[in-house]
Amino acid sequence: MNDPRTLAGKRVLLVIAGGIAAYKSLELIRRLRERGCAVRAILTAAGARFVTPLSVQALTEDTVYQDLWNLTDESEMGHIQLSRSADLVVVAPATADLLARMTAGMADDLAATALLATDKPVLVAPAMNVRMWLHPATQANMETLKARGVRVVGPNEGDMACGEHGPGRMAEPMEILAAIAGLLAEQAGPRPLAGRTALVTSGPTHEPIDPVRYIANRSSGRQGHAIAAALAARGARVTLVTGPTQQPDPPGCAVVQIESAREMLAACEASLPVDVAVFNAAVADWRVAGEADQKMKKDGGGPPTLSLVENPDILATVARAGALRPALVIGFAAETRDVVAYAQAKRARKGCDWIVANDVSPATGTFGGAENTVHLIMGDKVEDWPRMGKDGVAARLADRIAEALAPSAGTAQ
Known part of the structure; x- marks a missing residue:
C-alpha cells in the first residue's frame, strides 16, 4: 500500500x-x-x-x-x-x-x-x-x-x-x-476493515503441457499483491491465492500458493465465506486437454497438436456461490481495446458487483510494470482514475471497498 x-x-x-x-x-x-x-x-x-x-x-x-x-x-x-x-x-x-x-x-x-x-x-x-x-x-x-x-x-x-x-x-x-x-x-489506530474478511487472487496461472512446459501469460502479480497488502493494512483478514510470481508475500496476509486455474478455484472455494473477494489473477482461459506425463520430444514429424479445453470461470463461480457469495465481488478486466465497453459486458456476464478495467496493450507497460490506468465500473457508474502506481491503485480500491462495506453504506452495488 x-x-x-x-x-x-x-x-x-x-x-x-x-x-x-x-x-x-x-x-x-x-x-x-x-x-x-x-x-x-x-x-x-x-x-x-x-x-x-x-x-x-x-x-x-x-x-x-x-x-x-x-x-x-x-x-x-x-x-x-x-x-x-x-x-x-x-x-x-x-x-x-x-x-x-x-x-x-x-x-x-x-x-x-x-x-x-x-x-x-x-x-x-x-x-x-x-x-x-x-x-x-x-x-x-x-x-x-x-x-x-x-x-x-x-x-x-x-x-x-x-x-x-x-x-x-x-x-x-x-x-x-x-x-x-x-x-x-x-499503528494508526482504528482501521475501517477491522473484523472484515477478504479473498484476493493474484498472478498468472500455469497450465501444464508436459512436465517442463506450460501455458501462461505475462502477469507479474504486483497489482494483486498490492491489493492484498492494502486490505490487510486497513484491518481486513486477507487470504491471498496466488499463482507463480516473484513478488514477496504481503505483510499480514495468509498466502496460498497454486499453479493451475483448477487449483486456484479450489483454494478460493475453500476460503469462503468472506466479505469481499477481489479477482485480480490473470487466469489462463484454456488448458491442454491431455497433459503429457513425459517431456514431449521433437521426432521429425512436426510440432504436436495441442487440444485445448476451457478452464473453470473462477470469478463467475464465486459470484454465483449462493449463500457463500461474498457481499462484494470484484473482477478485473484486462483489455487491449474498447476497455470500458468490454468490461461492462464482462461485469454483466460474470455476475460480479464491480469490475476494475485496465488497458494492458503493449504500449502501456501494465503487464510487468509498476503503473496502471484503471476504470472502476459499478453498475452504470464509471470512475476514471488517473494513471498511478499499482500501490496507489490498490490503496484507492481498498478505500472504496471500505466505504462500500461500512455499516451505513447499504448494498455493495
Missing part, C-alpha cells in the same frame, strides 16, 4: 548495512521523502563502503549517524533517543551478519545497539548470497526474529551480484515502501 496519507508526517530510522543492495536504500530514502516522511539514517562501517555518508545526508537532509563512540553525536542525539525517536525502524539492506547480531542481542556497534534499544516496530529487508540466505543458521535467525515481532519484506529471487541466482535479492524500494506504509497504517 503506497498511500501518501499513511507516510506524511511519519519518521523512519533507516539502518543501512553493508552490501551491494545498499544503493537501493538511496532510492528508498527519496521515495519516502517525496511522500512527506522524515528519514534519519544509521550507516554501518560496511555500509559506508557501498554508499557514501554525503549521499545519504543529501537525500535525508539530516545527520548521518555512524559511530557509537562519537561524542558529538551522542551529546546531540544519544543512541537511546535515536532508537526511539522514529515511528518505525527499517533495516535495508539487512545482511546475514546484522541479522545474526540482532538475534543474539549484540550491541557492538551503533546499528546493533539502536536495534537492541528500540521500542518501536522493526522491519528488515534481507539481502545476501543465496547460499547464505538458505543456510540453516540464517533461516533459524529469521524465525527467531519473526517470533519476536520483527517484520520482513523479501528477499526476492533473481540474479545476484556474485553471479548466482536464487532467493536473496533485497526487495525493490517500492516493495519496501509498501511494507513500511502497511506497518504505519497498522
Whole structure:
C-alpha cells in the first residue's frame, strides 16, 4: 500500500548495512521523502563502503549517524533517543551478519545497539548470497526474529551480484515502501476493515503441457499483491491465492500458493465465506486437454497438436456461490481495446458487483510494470482514475471497498 496519507508526517530510522543492495536504500530514502516522511539514517562501517555518508545526508537532509563512540553525536542525539525517536525502524539492506547480531542481542556497534534499544516496530529487508540466505543458521535467525515481532519484506529471487541466482535479492524500494506504509497504517489506530474478511487472487496461472512446459501469460502479480497488502493494512483478514510470481508475500496476509486455474478455484472455494473477494489473477482461459506425463520430444514429424479445453470461470463461480457469495465481488478486466465497453459486458456476464478495467496493450507497460490506468465500473457508474502506481491503485480500491462495506453504506452495488 503506497498511500501518501499513511507516510506524511511519519519518521523512519533507516539502518543501512553493508552490501551491494545498499544503493537501493538511496532510492528508498527519496521515495519516502517525496511522500512527506522524515528519514534519519544509521550507516554501518560496511555500509559506508557501498554508499557514501554525503549521499545519504543529501537525500535525508539530516545527520548521518555512524559511530557509537562519537561524542558529538551522542551529546546531540544519544543512541537511546535515536532508537526511539522514529515511528518505525527499517533495516535495508539487512545482511546475514546484522541479522545474526540482532538475534543474539549484540550491541557492538551503533546499528546493533539502536536495534537492541528500540521500542518501536522493526522491519528488515534481507539481502545476501543465496547460499547464505538458505543456510540453516540464517533461516533459524529469521524465525527467531519473526517470533519476536520483527517484520520482513523479501528477499526476492533473481540474479545476484556474485553471479548466482536464487532467493536473496533485497526487495525493490517500492516493495519496501509498501511494507513500511502497511506497518504505519497498522499503528494508526482504528482501521475501517477491522473484523472484515477478504479473498484476493493474484498472478498468472500455469497450465501444464508436459512436465517442463506450460501455458501462461505475462502477469507479474504486483497489482494483486498490492491489493492484498492494502486490505490487510486497513484491518481486513486477507487470504491471498496466488499463482507463480516473484513478488514477496504481503505483510499480514495468509498466502496460498497454486499453479493451475483448477487449483486456484479450489483454494478460493475453500476460503469462503468472506466479505469481499477481489479477482485480480490473470487466469489462463484454456488448458491442454491431455497433459503429457513425459517431456514431449521433437521426432521429425512436426510440432504436436495441442487440444485445448476451457478452464473453470473462477470469478463467475464465486459470484454465483449462493449463500457463500461474498457481499462484494470484484473482477478485473484486462483489455487491449474498447476497455470500458468490454468490461461492462464482462461485469454483466460474470455476475460480479464491480469490475476494475485496465488497458494492458503493449504500449502501456501494465503487464510487468509498476503503473496502471484503471476504470472502476459499478453498475452504470464509471470512475476514471488517473494513471498511478499499482500501490496507489490498490490503496484507492481498498478505500472504496471500505466505504462500500461500512455499516451505513447499504448494498455493495
